[in-house]
Amino acid sequence: MLRQLETGGGVREDGAGDSGEETTTITQVMSDGSVLITVYEGDRIVSQSKTHAAHPEDNPTILSTQVDKSGKIGTDENEKLASAETAASMLDLLQSR
Numbered sequence: 001m002l003r004q005l006e007t008g009g010g011v012r013e014d015g016a017g018d019s020g021e022e023t024t025t026i027t028q029v030m031s032d033g034s035v036l037i038t039v040y041e042g043d044r045i046v047s048q049s050k051t052h053a054a055h056p057e058d059n060p061t062i063l064s065t066q067v068d069k070s071g072k073i074g075t076d077e078n079e080k081l082a083s084a085e086t087a088a089s090m091l092d093l094l095q096s097r
Contacts, residue, residue, distance in 0.1 A: 022071035026088075032060040061095050 021041040028036045033054030039047040053060070065088050 020071075022069060025068045027066045027068075028062050029064045030060040031063055032057040034060065062092055065089075065092050 021044075024040040026038045026040070028038075030036060030053070035051045037047075037049050038045060067085055067088065
């Protein structure tokens with residue numbers, strides 16, 4: 001995977017090395033211009049990165065949140081994810097005021 005990124009080939013989603021867990025990627029755009037990306041496998045954080053802020057702030061607010069999911073999920077999991085997305089949207093709305 002690293003070699004593919006270094007050569008510009010991108011990352012293939014062929015399931016190689018897949019743990020069988022659902023993967024969720026949360027991308028948050030902050031008010032200071034930075035972007036926070038958190039990747040979960042199930043309920044465990046496997047990666048988190050943040051870009052540099054264009055205009056650094058002490059306590060930046062979240063301007064937007066995007067949730068992307070991949071992997072196997074069941075009906076109960078779909079309901080949980082829909083509830084989590086609704087909660088994230090409501091939190092974004094409250095923080096933007």
